[in-house]
Amino acid sequence: MNARELNVTPLMNLFVAIVPLLLLSAVFVSVTSIDLGSAGRGDTPQEESDFQLILRVTPSAWWVDARGETSTRIDTRDGDALLGILDTLRAAHPEHTSVLVACARDVEYSEVVAVLDLAALAGFADCALVGLSASGNVQQGEGS
Numbered sequence: 001m002n003a004r005e006l007n008v009t010p011l012m013n014l015f016v017a018i019v020p021l022l023l024l025s026a027v028f029v030s031v032t033s034i035d036l037g038s039a040g041r042g043d044t045p046q047e048e049s050d051f052q053l054i055l056r057v058t059p060s061a062w063w064v065d066a067r068g069e070t071s072t073r074i075d076t077r078d079g080d081a082l083l084g085i086l087d088t089l090r091a092a093h094p095e096h097t098s099v100l101v102a103c104a105r106d107v108e109y110s111e112v113v114a115v116l117d118l119a120a121l122a123g124f125a126d127c128a129l130v131g132l133s134a135s136g137n138v139q140q141g142e143g144s
Contacts, residue, residue, distance in 0.1 A: 051093050053124070054100045055082075056132060057107050057115050064089075077111075079118055086122035098126035105131070 056063035062074045064085050074081045090096075099119050103112050116127055 051096055052100070053089060053096065053098070054102055055115055055119065057101060057103045057111055058132070059104065059106055062115065077114075079114060082115070083118050083122055086119060086124065090123045097124055098128070099124040100128050100130055102130045102132045 050067065052067040054063075054065040054067065056065060062078075062082060064072045064074065064082070066089055072085055074085070101112065101115055101119065112129070119127055
């Protein structure tokens with residue numbers, strides 16, 4: 001019996017051709033999570049009033065928390081109701097232009113953009129994104 005070696009050269013040539021082709025055709029997607037828990041702190045002076053506006057965005061509902069005034073639940077995708085409440089709050093507090101948009105991790109990006117657009121349309125020019133904890137509370141940055 002004649003022992004023959006297995007010729008792996010054609011297989012190696014195939015791998016040499018396929019590996020660069022697969023690497024060049026791969027789509028590299030970088031998904032990141034932006035944690036802006038420290039967005040509320042900084043060198044800016046505190047506002048004189050106790051009014052603070054937080055828009056909580058969850059998969060089931062949007063919440064308008066006006067600290068010092070009221071908390072309102074709005075069904076998701078009811079942009080007219082949210083805009084009406086934001087217009088009312090903006091008229092009551094014309095000097096206040098900032099809003100915190102607190103989002104749960106499982107909220108779709110399009111909902112976050114819709115809420116940001118409605119806040120800008122109502123005249124709240126300064127928007128900051130923060131995360132919601134599992135309990136639905138606004139997450140604080142380290143050192144808080």
